[in-house]
Amino acid sequence: MKIKWNNSVLRMSVEGLASLDRPAEGLSEMGRRPEMPHPGGSCAGCGECAEACPSGAISAPPGSWELDLGRCIYCRRCVRACPSGALSLVAAPEYAVRRGDLVFRRGEPTDRAPGAVDEAKRRAIGRSIHVRQVDTGSCNACEVEIGSMSNQFYDAERFGIRIAASPRHADALLVTGPLTENMREAFDAVLGATPDPKIVVAMGACAISGGVFGRPGMSGTGAAAEVDVYIPGCPPPPGSLVRALLGALGITGRR
Amino acid sequence: MVLGGSAVTARGSLAAEVSERIAGGMGLACLYARRDGGGHALEAIMAGDGIERITLPVDGGSFESISPAVPCASIYEREVFEEFGLRPEGHPDMRPLRSRSGWGPLEGASAIPGNGISGDGVFEIPVGPIHAGVIGPGHFRFSVAGEPVLAMRAYLGYSRRGVEKAMEGPAGADRAFLAERASGDNSVAHALAYLQTVEQGSEIPLRARYIRTIYAELERACCHLGTISGIATDAALAVPAARGAALRETVLRLNERISGSRMLRGALAVGGVSRDLSAESMWDIENTVMKLEFDVLDLFKVIAKSPSFMDRAESTGRLSCEDAEALRAVGPVARASGSGYDVRKRRPYAAYGDIALNVPSCRGGDVYARLSIRKEEAMESLSAVTQCLNQMREGPVRARVETEDGFHVGVVESPRGEALHCAHISGGVVTRYKIRDASFPNWPALERAVMGNIVPDFPLVNKSFDLSYSGNDL
Numbered sequence: 001m002k003i004k005w006n007n008s009v010l011r012m013s014v015e016g017l018a019s020l021d022r023p024a025e026g027l028s029e030m031g032r033r034p035e036m037p038h039p040g041g042s043c044a045g046c047g048e049c050a051e052a053c054p055s056g057a058i059s060a061p062p063g064s065w066e067l068d069l070g071r072c073i074y075c076r077r078c079v080r081a082c083p084s085g086a087l088s089l090v091a092a093p094e095y096a097v098r099r100g101d102l103v104f105r106r107g108e109p110t111d112r113a114p115g116a117v118d119e120a121k122r123r124a125i126g127r128s129i130h131v132r133q134v135d136t137g138s139c140n141a142c143e144v145e146i147g148s149m150s151n152q153f154y155d156a157e158r159f160g161i162r163i164a165a166s167p168r169h170a171d172a173l174l175v176t177g178p179l180t181e182n183m184r185e186a187f188d189a190v191l192g193a194t195p196d197p198k199i200v201v202a203m204g205a206c207a208i209s210g211g212v213f214g215r216p217g218m219s220g221t222g223a224a225a226e227v228d229v230y231i232p233g234c235p236p237p238p239g240s241l242v243r244a245l246l247g248a249l250g251i252t253g254r255r
Numbered sequence: 256m257v258l259g260g261s262a263v264t265a266r267g268s269l270a271a272e273v274s275e276r277i278a279g280g281m282g283l284a285c286l287y288a289r290r291d292g293g294g295h296a297l298e299a300i301m302a303g304d305g306i307e308r309i310t311l312p313v314d315g316g317s318f319e320s321i322s323p324a325v326p327c328a329s330i331y332e333r334e335v336f337e338e339f340g341l342r343p344e345g346h347p348d349m350r351p352l353r354s355r356s357g358w359g360p361l362e363g364a365s366a367i368p369g370n371g372i373s374g375d376g377v378f379e380i381p382v383g384p385i386h387a388g389v390i391g392p393g394h395f396r397f398s399v400a401g402e403p404v405l406a407m408r409a410y411l412g413y414s415r416r417g418v419e420k421a422m423e424g425p426a427g428a429d430r431a432f433l434a435e436r437a438s439g440d441n442s443v444a445h446a447l448a449y450l451q452t453v454e455q456g457s458e459i460p461l462r463a464r465y466i467r468t469i470y471a472e473l474e475r476a477c478c479h480l481g482t483i484s485g486i487a488t489d490a491a492l493a494v495p496a497a498r499g500a501a502l503r504e505t506v507l508r509l510n511e512r513i514s515g516s517r518m519l520r521g522a523l524a525v526g527g528v529s530r531d532l533s534a535e536s537m538w539d540i541e542n543t544v545m546k547l548e549f550d551v552l553d554l555f556k557v558i559a560k561s562p563s564f565m566d567r568a569e570s571t572g573r574l575s576c577e578d579a580e581a582l583r584a585v586g587p588v589a590r591a592s593g594s595g596y597d598v599r600k601r602r603p604y605a606a607y608g609d610i611a612l613n614v615p616s617c618r619g620g621d622v623y624a625r626l627s628i629r630k631e632e633a634m635e636s637l638s639a640v641t642q643c644l645n646q647m648r649e650g651p652v653r654a655r656v657e658t659e660d661g662f663h664v665g666v667v668e669s670p671r672g673e674a675l676h677c678a679h680i681s682g683g684v685v686t687r688y689k690i691r692d693a694s695f696p697n698w699p700a701l702e703r704a705v706m707g708n709i710v711p712d713f714p715l716v717n718k719s720f721d722l723s724y725s726g727n728d729l
Contacts, residue, residue, distance in 0.1 A: 032511065054429075054430075054432045054433075055432075073432065073520075074516075075432060075520070075521045076515070076521070077521075133389045134385060135385075135390070135391050135392050135413075135414070135724075136392070137392070137413065137414040137415070137416045137725070137728075138391070138414070138439070138725065139436040139437065139438060139439035139725045140391055140438060140439040140440055140723060140724065140725045140726075141436070141439025141440065141442070141518055142439070143389050143390060143391065143439075144439065144440050144481070144518070145517075146389045147389050147481070147500070148500070148503075148504055148507065150500070151497070151500035151501055151503070151504050152497055152500070152501050153501065153504050163389060165387035165388075166387065167385070177414065177416075178416055180413065180414060180415055180416050181415070182353070182412050182413045182414075182415050183384065183392060183413045183414075186384045186385055186392065186413070190385055212421075212432060212433055212436055213416045213417065213418075213421065213436075215417075218416065218417075234520075235439070235518075237517060
């Protein structure tokens with residue numbers, strides 16, 4: 001028998017080679033869950049972690065320790081800098097509906113229920129959400145991950161998450177970037193063009209707090225709009241993004 | 256790794272100095288200003304087989320424009336004017352570059368100048384800064400007569416967030432995290448260019464150089480796969496688009512498994528890499544890359560076999576070889592228009608001197624040519640990764656480096672082309688940091704390529720260029 005060694009034969013001959021023929025993943029197993037640092041009992045309060053943090057997410061004045069996940073870029077420099085190995089990684093929330101819920105202090109529990117946006121808005125939007133992405137000066141890593149959300153591994157559209165081409169068709173604005181001076185006017189216009197009730201989602205450290213670019217005058221989406229959902233990360237991975245949007249709108253778990 | 260290079264002070268005319276070197280086979284890689292004592296100085300960075308820096312002290316508020324003699328200097332001089340207020344006398348095209356203060360593109364009564372083209376049935380279409388796709392912000396002005404585009408002007412700057420300024424400060428602080436965020440999907444390339452300005456030619460362990468090469472090439476493959484998928488999307492080829500996106504996800508996931516970050520952020524460190532690649536990671540990379548090689552070929556075959564796609568891609572968005580050279584376009588865009596310039600070949604860094612690398616080039620200049628170049632480059636990247644895995648030996652992955660005062664330049668071939676970082680350090684403080692992303696010189700090339708095409712093909716042409724808004728705006 002003559003075998004023609006073309007690509008498809010090779011593909012069949014090696015187990016699992018056909019990386020493309022995989023079905024989309026279940027909601028809970030999509031991507032790795034984010035983790036954040038938290039100090040254990042052996043923390044001496046030396047402040048090395050705050051010193052090492054490039055985005056100013058950790059503050060450690062004597063006697064206290066505070067992490068603002070809304071500034072964190074998940075670089076783990078703090079964990080490597082800790083001389084006593086007291087910082088361990090614990091499960092981090094994938095979203096929050098209050099800014100304060102992204103701030104974690106030493107000794108406080110880290111497994112807060114993230115909650116959902118207010119009932120009236122959830123009711124109006126229903127089971128599916130049309131999202132308009134607005135880049136207010138991001139480095140484009142967030143855009144890569146929003147794009148990834150639509151690939152066949154995540155396939156966000158099967159959960160009802162759809163990217164709308166215009167703010168006029170959108171239920172939610174997915175905002176990335178620290179809100180630069182040059183984008184102010186366009187962002188105001190986009191807010192006006194999106195029908196109410198609308199959900200404003202601040203995605204990534206830049207949109208939540210200005211992130212690594214944060215400075216007076218460039219402190220994220222909150223400076224120009226009322227933010228309903230915060231999705232921390234730099235950038236947040238697509239699995240977290242899908243779960244966060246569904247969770248914040250109360251779509252997951254609803255019958 | 257030969258970097259830094261010679262420095263001269265312009266004797267009289269900067270235009271003459273630059274033109275002389277261009278005639279000698281070099282290119283103007285960057286032109287920028289910095290504060291120098293009480294006044295200012297212009298720095299022209301020439302790139303060829305080496306890097307040369309020409310300094311021109313500027314007294315007062317203006318200097319003689321070199322754009323009439325050297326067209327590719329135009330955007331740099333506009334940048335100098337906006338950032339330092341130094342006026343290039345005799346500049347032919349002083350449109351605003353990034354400045355938007357007092358501008359109202361959405362209000363109609365805008366300070367964005369019209370294209371100045373009028374006539375029967377000639378209209379001007381403003382587009383952006385917010386687009387229909389998931390993409391960065393930029394404003395485009397099309398002058399059209401019917402469907403064909405007579406002219407297009409890009410007005411960017413909406414992502415201006417002050418990266419260069421943030422890079423200034425004590426030279427000892429590790430700012431790789433900021434460099435990574437100059438253009439997010441080119442994180443490794445920018446981190447590498449930054450590290451070259453810090454390491455200043457110190458000896459980096461061989462294994463670390465191989466690992467850096469692996470990361471840089473995985474990033475390139477990932478970026479090109481995303482672009483191939485995007486081109487398919489814009490040509491309404493849903494199946495190849497979905498397959499391309501899935502292939503990119505395969506690389507992003509590999510990145511996460513080997514480095515902890517999907518964009519390989521934090522993977523590089525001063526003096527080497529943050530952590531060594533384990534035997535399992537190396538096996539994982541080899542296995543994934545092997546599968547990808549088949550898949551990429553398959554994907555390209557499916558796209559190129561589609562008559563409707565070829566009809567749209569061939570002869571669309573043609574950038575002539577002459578324009579590409581005059582504007583000094585870089586990267587895959589230039590290599591699809593006759594250029595053979597690739598930093599990895601001309602001035603090898605990391606481990607590029609130790610591996611066999613082909614630099615694909617063609618003269619088509621259209622969407623299809625750029626697509627083919629990207630596919631070829633993605634294949635070359637995968638081959639480079641395999642070569643690195645085969646050649647690297649055990650050893651340290653980090654060394655101590657000393658950062659000294661002076662001028663230091665880092666140049667890499669990012670997925671989009673030559674990217675440049677220049678650092679002026681004095682007294683242990685970075686006093687001026689200049690980043691020139693590959694997208695910056697390529698945006699004017701896009702304006703040329705769009706002319707004569709129809710408006711509905713703009714997204715396709717734009718995607719085939721795959722330019723970064725954030726890298727351009729900084």
